[in-house]
Amino acid sequence: MxxxxxxxxxxxxxxxxxxxxxxxxxxxxxxxxxxxxxxxxxxxxxxxxxxxxxxxxxxxxxxxxxxxxxxxxxxxxxxxxxxxxxxxxxxxxxxxxxxIIEGAYLVRQDSPIARMEDVDRAGQRIVVGKGSAYDLYLTREIKQAEIFRAPSSPAVVDTFLGENMEVAAGVRQQLEADARRLGGLRLLDGHFMLIxxxxxxxxxxxxxxxxxxxxxxxxxxxxxxxxxxxxxxxxxxxxxxxxxxx
Missing domain, CATH: 3.40.190.10 (Periplasmic binding protein-like II)
Structure with a gap:
C-alpha cells in the first residue's frame, strides 16, 4: 500500500x-x-x-x-x-x-398508492433529483409513470408538493426527514433499489x-x-x- x-x-x-x-x-x-x-x-x-x-x-x-x-x-x-x-x-x-443505502418512495398520507407495485402506473409522476442514482435507475426501469426531475435531491419533496405530483423518490433518510418536517406524508414499505x-x-x-x-x-x-x-x-x-x- x-x-x-x-x-x-x-x-x-x-x-x-x-x-x-x-x-x-x-x-x-x-x-x-x-x-x-x-x-x-x-x-x-x-x-x-x-x-x-x-x-x-x-x-x-x-x-x-x-x-x-x-x-x-x-x-x-x-x-x-x-x-x-x-x-x-x-x-x-x-x-x-x-x-449501502435504501432508495424509497414517499406519497401523501391520503394517496391511493399503497405498495411499491402501485407506483409505475400511467398518469402518475415520480419526482427525483436530476442526475442522482435514483434518476438513472428509474429512467431505465419505469415503464408507464412519468419521471420529473427536481434540480437536486434535497429539493425533491418540495418540488413534489409544489407541483402536486404523485410520488417522490430518493434516499430513505432524506424522505423521512422531510416527512417529519412537513407532515401529511408517508413512506411506502420496502425499497425500490439498494444503492x-x-x-x-x-x-x-x-x-x-x-x-x-x-x-x-x-x-x-x-x-x-x-x-x-x-x-x-x-x-x-x-x-x-x-x-x-x-
Missing amino acids: TPDSDLLAAFAPTGALRASINLGNPILAGTDPATGQPRGVSVDLAGELARRLGLELELAVFKTAGDSVNAVAAGQADVGFFAIDPKRGEQIAFTAPYV RQAMGLPKRRGGRAAAWLAAFVEDMKRTGFVAGALARHGIQGASAAPPETA
Whole structure:
C-alpha cells in the first residue's frame, strides 16, 4: 500500500488530491453548522486517503450527485463518492461499495398508492433529483409513470408538493426527514433499489490507481473506519458494506 511517484502522479496530477464531495446526499456529507465546512463519511474517507498518499487534500464541493460525477469524469477532481451505476461506469472506475443505502418512495398520507407495485402506473409522476442514482435507475426501469426531475435531491419533496405530483423518490433518510418536517406524508414499505455507494476515479488514471483505491476501500471497511464514521456523524438507516471476499 506504499505509494510511489508514478502512483501519486496518477492520483493527483496537480500535486494535491482533489476530492469531489456531494452535499445532496445527507448520508455522505453535509455542512457543519458551526463552521460552514463540509463534514461527513465521504469527507472523512477523503481525508484518510490523502493522509495515506501523503498528499494535501482539496475538497471540490457540489450540491448534486450529477455535478459531483461530472467533475471526476472531466478530470476536474481526482476521486469521488458515487452510487455505482453502469452509465457512470463508462468513464469512472468504481471500487466495491463502502455503504449501502435504501432508495424509497414517499406519497401523501391520503394517496391511493399503497405498495411499491402501485407506483409505475400511467398518469402518475415520480419526482427525483436530476442526475442522482435514483434518476438513472428509474429512467431505465419505469415503464408507464412519468419521471420529473427536481434540480437536486434535497429539493425533491418540495418540488413534489409544489407541483402536486404523485410520488417522490430518493434516499430513505432524506424522505423521512422531510416527512417529519412537513407532515401529511408517508413512506411506502420496502425499497425500490439498494444503492451501493462507492469511491471512484477517472478510468484514464489507469488500472494501478484503481486497484490501489479499491484496496483502500476494503481496508476502510475491514478496520471499521466506515462503520465508525457512520456512527460518529449520527447516520442511521445506512450500513457499512461488508468486505469483498476473494
